[in-house]
Amino acid sequence: MIFISEAEIASLLTWEGTLKATEAALKAASNGTSAKTQRLYTQILNTPKWMITMPGYLEDSKYGGWACKTLTGNPQNVNGPTLNANIMLFDERSGALKTVLSGTEITNWRTAAASAVATKYLHSRVSNPEKVLSIFGCGEIGRAHAHCFYNSFEFIEIRLWNRTLQKAQKLASELNEKYNTTKFRVFENKEACARDADVIITATSPGKVPLIKYEWLKEGVHINATGVVGSSLSDKTFELDREIYKHSEVYVDNWPGANAELGELTGFGANMKAEVGEVILGKIAGPDGKQISVFQSLGMASEDCAMARLIYDLYMKKQQKNTH
Numbered sequence: 001m002i003f004i005s006e007a008e009i010a011s012l013l014t015w016e017g018t019l020k021a022t023e024a025a026l027k028a029a030s031n032g033t034s035a036k037t038q039r040l041y042t043q044i045l046n047t048p049k050w051m052i053t054m055p056g057y058l059e060d061s062k063y064g065g066w067a068c069k070t071l072t073g074n075p076q077n078v079n080g081p082t083l084n085a086n087i088m089l090f091d092e093r094s095g096a097l098k099t100v101l102s103g104t105e106i107t108n109w110r111t112a113a114a115s116a117v118a119t120k121y122l123h124s125r126v127s128n129p130e131k132v133l134s135i136f137g138c139g140e141i142g143r144a145h146a147h148c149f150y151n152s153f154e155f156i157e158i159r160l161w162n163r164t165l166q167k168a169q170k171l172a173s174e175l176n177e178k179y180n181t182t183k184f185r186v187f188e189n190k191e192a193c194a195r196d197a198d199v200i201i202t203a204t205s206p207g208k209v210p211l212i213k214y215e216w217l218k219e220g221v222h223i224n225a226t227g228v229v230g231s232s233l234s235d236k237t238f239e240l241d242r243e244i245y246k247h248s249e250v251y252v253d254n255w256p257g258a259n260a261e262l263g264e265l266t267g268f269g270a271n272m273k274a275e276v277g278e279v280i281l282g283k284i285a286g287p288d289g290k291q292i293s294v295f296q297s298l299g300m301a302s303e304d305c306a307m308a309r310l311i312y313d314l315y316m317k318k319q320q321k322n323t324h
C-alpha cells in the first residue's frame with residue numbers, strides 16, 4: 001500500500017489539473033456517472049469537533065476513481081489546521097486499498113477549483129478585465145481561492161477581508177510578493193470590501209451573524225459561498241443573510257447533498273435553481289447577468305475521487321521515471 005504525503009502532493013498539484021478534475025466531477029454529478037451517496041457526520045459528544053466520512057465513486061477514463069475521504073474538523077484548533085483530511089483510494093477490480101493520500105491540501109485546492117468552475121459557467125462576463133474580486137476569510141480555503149482565482153481570471157483588484165486583520169495583511173503581502181503585483185488589497189470594513197465587487201468568495205467558519213448583507217451587493221454579482229457548518233449541528237449558520245438568498249438564483253454542486261444539508265435555504269425563500277453540472281452540460285441556462293447568483297458549495301466525494309486519481313497517476317508516473 002502506498003502513502004502519498006502532503007509534501008509529495010504539493011509537488012504534483014497544478015491549477016490546470018485541479019480545474020479539469022473538478023470540472024469532470026461537477027459534470028458527472030449531473031449526468032449520472034458518479035455515486036450519489038450521502039456523507040456522514042460524527043461528532044465528539046458535547047464538543048464542536050466532528051468527523052465527516054465521504055465515500056464516492058466517479059466513472060471517467062481520466063479522473064475516475066473509487067475512494068473515501070475522512071475529514072476531521074476542530075474549529076478550536078489554534079496551532080494546526082482546522083481540517084485534517086485523508087483519502088483512501090481503492091482498486092476497482094479487487095476492492096483492495098491501493099493508496100492513502102493526505103487530503104488536506106487536495107480539499108483546499110479542489111474547493112477553490114469548484115468555485116472557479118462555477119464562476120466560469122455562472123458569471124459569463126468574467127472575461128471583462130475590469131472586474132473586482134472580494135474574498136472574505138483568509139484561512140486555508142480563502143488562501144487557496146486567492147491563488148486559484150489569480151491564476152484563472154484577470155481581475156483588476158483582489159480584495160481580502162479577514163476577521164483577524166493581521167491574517168489578511170500577511171496573506172496580501174505573500175501574494176503580492178509571489179506574483180510581483182499590487183492587485184491584492186486588504187479591507188478592514190466588510191461593507192467596503194463587498195460594495196462594487198463583481199465576484200465574491202466567502203470562506204469562513206460561519207458565525208452567528210451573517211457576513212454579507214444584501215444591500216451591499218452590486219447587480220449581477222456572483223457569490224461562491226463555501227463556508228458551511230455540519231448538518232448535524234443544531235446551531236447551523238450561513239455566511240450570507242437571508243435577503244441574499246431571497247433575491248438570488250442558488251446553484252449547488254449536487255442535489256442529494258443540497259436536499260440533505262441545505263433545506264433551510266428553501267425556508268429563506270431561495271430559488272434553488274440547478275446543479276452547476278446542469279449548466280456545464282447545457283441542460284439549464286445560467287444566470288442572465290442581472291440577477292445575483294450564488295454557488296452554495298458543499299463539496300463532493302466525487303471531487304476527491306477525481307483528485308485522488310489525478311495525483312495517484314502523476315505519482316506513479318514520477319516513480320516509474322525515477323526507477324528508469
Ligand SMILES: NC(=O)C1=CN([C@@H]2O[C@H](COP(=O)(O)OP(=O)(O)OC[C@H]3O[C@@H](n4cnc5c(N)ncnc54)[C@H](OP(=O)(O)O)[C@@H]3O)[C@@H](O)[C@H]2O)C=CC1
Pocket residue numbers: 081082083107108111137138139140141142162163164167203204205206207208211225226227228229297298299300
Ligand atoms: N465547500 C467545501 O467544499 C468546503 C468548505 N469548507 C469550509 O470552508 C470554511 C473555511 O475552512 P478553512 O479555511 O479550512 O478554515 P480555517 O480555520 O483555515 O479558516 C477559518 C476562517 O474563518 C474565519 N472565521 C472563523 N469564525 C468566524 C466568524 N465568526 N466570523 C467571521 N470569520 C470567522 C477565520 O477568521 P480568523 O482568522 O479571524 O480566525 C478564518 O478566516 C469552513 O467553513 C469549512 O467548513 C472546507 C472545505 C471544503
Ligand SMILES: O=C(O)C1=NCCCC1
Pocket residue numbers: 052071083107228298299300301
Ligand atoms: O467537502 C468537503 O471536504 C467539506 N465540506 C464541508 C465541510 C468541510 C469539508
